[in-house]
Amino acid sequence: MSISARIRHDFGGFHIEANFAVGTPGIAALFGPSGSGKTSIVNAIAGLLRPSQGSIVIGGETVLDTEAHIFVPPRLRRIGYVFQDARLFPHMSVENNLRFGWRRAPIRAQEAEFERIVSLLGLEALLARRPAKLSGGEKSRVALGRALLSSPRALLLDEPLAALDAARKAEIFPYLERLRDEAKLPMLYVSHSLDEVARLADEVIVLKEGRVVAQAPVFDMLADLDLSAHTGTPSFGAVIDTRVFAHRSADGLSILAFDGGQLTVPLLDRAAGQRLRVRIRAEDVMLAAEEPRTISANNVLLCSVTAIRETGATHADVQLLCGQARFVSRITRASARRLGLKPAMPVFAIAKSVIVDPQAQPVAD
């Protein structure tokens, strides 16, 4: 199942011209600042917005082609849409909300699938409640379940976390991660938060003023100096896909392995072999030309420099390759000169801090 979109639309003054395609199951983030046209694009894919020009193909079916005068109405598109404000039906119980799309699906999912989604999202205890009696996080989970149960061919998530406070976000993240890891369908995840994108997305589509300016896998995107210019630099860094390798409970540490080496993090409640995504901010990576033997930091990785870019008046961003993993280190220009950094040069990267999201615990089955 894939989505490919070519959309042109004018909103008196604001112009959208976006071309992109996502092919694989997993989460593709539509990333950009507010007003970059993200919501309009997902609305066009859902059929809630009719672009003045363009074509949209979902799983081989053309749902929009302005030249051929094809417009498939939203109710026939089989696209699950999770709105920012949940949009639950206030007069129906949670169960009837969940079954709304399920009952109307051309191929209705099995009752077992209903129960699976309910337990995946932890909704068992909420089924009889009315939406007015739910917390923000619970509403988001119900909206997610309602969309998933409509047997969609693709899922659109329009900033599903934006209306939630940090604690509620933390409540939803594990469900979304689990959804991504078990995904059988492509998901377009609209966000203006780099944190969310780094944590959830497999692929990033960067939007700026209604245009797609970049599209790349998340692991490359965040460590790519050219692309990071589009993402707004303050919090860019590296996203690394690791596996839990071993635990050293006596020291209170866990070892994570990735193809460029190992990372040491505070003890995690995760079984060995589990996948875990970690982030390392550019500001948290120091560089050394020689192997630092007497240093308190646990995470010292041998890397090679792939690119150097000066940023602002003082700093330089250094892109590093460690195995297949890419990092960025933000150091001062003076330091870069002192170390004599140049492409292909081997350096030791010292990660002062590895971000393992505290909520990234396994979701209870």
Next chain:
Amino acid sequence: MLSPAELEALLLSLRISAVAVLCALPIAIALAALLAHRRFPGKAIVDGALHLPMVLPPVVVGYLLLITLGTRAPAGAWLLQHLGIRFAFSWTGAALAAGIITFPFQFRAIRLSIEAIDSGIGDAARTLGAGSFDRFVNLTLPLALPGIIAGAITAFAACLGEFGAIITFVSNIPGETRTLPLAIYSALQSPGGEAEAARLSLLSIALALIGVTLAEFADRRVRVFAGR
């Protein structure tokens, strides 16, 4: 307590009002949904015309009915001849007049409650596979229910009090078109009828109070149902 003639006037009033409200209700719902959601040329004029009975003198409405549906008017004659329906000087004519006069009460209340429904909910339903009739039945109607019930009860109470349009169109015939207000008027016209007029007026006040209380009660119950 009440004399047979007074009781007759009370029952007639209730019947005329019930028929008027129930017949006008589906039309009010359909037009309210149409005007709340659709855009079409001349919408403002249609909207204005639907509110007209509220601002026109009821006597004018009665007069217009008389010249269109009276037995000697073409439309009235046709209805009588081909369908056997007679409005003139009949209680059905009184119901028609009351229904028209109180139509804007229902229409306005229903339209406002439909417009108050978040359009995003309809969009969500569309992405979940619901067509327009499906959305109307399963979202619009239940969510507008507070407005529908409040509008119907208000219109019913207003029907009980309708005077000008009824007396102009269908006259003041005991047992046929003499509703409570007409009975009060007749009592005042006859010598020694003050006591009867007072009793019937008290009855009207009691009915109005019951109506208002019911509307309030139903509104609260239904809001709980609609999850607001």
